Amino acid sequence: MAAISFSGVKKRYQKNDVIHGVDVEIEPGEFVVILGPSGCGKSTLLRMIAGLEEISGGTISIDGTVVNELEPRERGCAMVFQNYALYPHMSVRQNIGYALKVAGMPKAERDAKVLKVAKSVSLDPYLDRKPGELSGGQRQRVAMARAMVREPKVFLFDEPFSNLDAKLRVAMRAEVRNLHRSLGVTSVFVTHDQTEAMTLADRLIVMNAGIVEQVGKPSEVYHHPASLFVADFIGSPAMNLVRGFFAEDGYFRHGNGGMIRLPGLAPHHLSQEVSVGIRPELVRRVDASDKNAIQATVDYTEELGASRLIYARADGSTIIAVDTRGDALGTGMPVHFAFDEADVHVFSHDTGRRLDAPGRTHRSSATVSA
Secondary structure, eight states: OOOEEEEEEEEEETTEEEEEEEEEEEOTTOEEEEEOOTTSSHHHHHHHHHTSSOOSEEEEEETTEEOTTSOGGGTTEEEEOTTOOOOTTSOHHHHHHHHHHHTTOOHHHHHHHHHHHHHHTTOGGGTTSOGGGSOHHHHHHHHHHHHHTTOOSEEEEESTTTTSOHHHHHHHHHHHHHHHHHHOOEEEEEESOHHHHHHHOSEEEEEETTEEEEEEOHHHHHHSOSBHHHHHHSSSSOOEEEEEEEOTTSEEEETTTEEEEOTTTGGGSBTSEEEEEEOGGGOEEEOTTOTTOEEEEEEEEEEOSSOEEEEEEETTEEEEEEEOOSSOOOTTOEEEEEOBGGGOEEEETTTOBBOOOTTOOOOOBOEEEO
8 A cells, every 4th residue: 555645746738737736645545536527637637646647846756755757667556547448359368467467477377366356356257258348347347457466556547437327337336446445555536427436535636727626535525615616516416606795784695685694604704705505405495484484486396206406596596405395396486495504605705715604503594584
């Protein structure tokens, strides 16, 4: 197992900076997922660990050794690619054992090692088949077995499930997690799929435009987003975010004159423009008689089986709520919501960073005024 350290890591293509000074520590044996939208620099960061991209600034260390100038084969990393990168003319056995053959390992020893690894990922019945005779999931397991057989210090996964269907992706996530539990090898996994990230990661590195927005456990990133970007990017559907300002009377004023009473938060955020956020699953659908009700009008709903998503408008702002009540709602119908003030997140409009109220322990209900 190896620790990975990023210190001021930058990447520049000609005059364009694409990675802006990354400082992150990955612990030995940790499974870390780099998550972000397309073009945010996550695959570039992974390829710099592997030695497939030059580092423009800063240092990357693996197991205490700075690897900036080391060749990929000298870094102790094994990489699993999105497109499998298998040799089509070779059998599964030959693909898995190719690196051992190049390293000069005797055939008997090589065959025994290949068989052991193949059994661990249920590939032993397919050792004499060619990649073209396998399913997508089987080919991905061959790619993982080829990485495993080298007994690397670090596993690197570059969006390995992007070419698989939804059901197979779920199965492969379980296989990768079980593989990590059994081997305990430090692993770095790149994806744009937040479900994949949340289910696999010990810790997340959330990236945006070459900058690390937040590093933390999946639950921490979800429940305590450090920025507007993280709040909006993590979660499906995304967090409800409304822009406005707090007034001394304890109300948050937003949209077309809408007011939400948030007396516990208001004193800490006066005189600045902010965005407040609430997760859709924490927005409760209530009866009109509820004294804390926010009145809205339904735009549309999405049926999810056990629940539905309600998209509604209140004072010019959109509210999304997860609803489990049995009665259906149609477009244009009135609906009423409530939520707890303790579940509200506040972000600076100027910096996009989270603003925490000191000593916040209350859970009073939010109320609305017409």
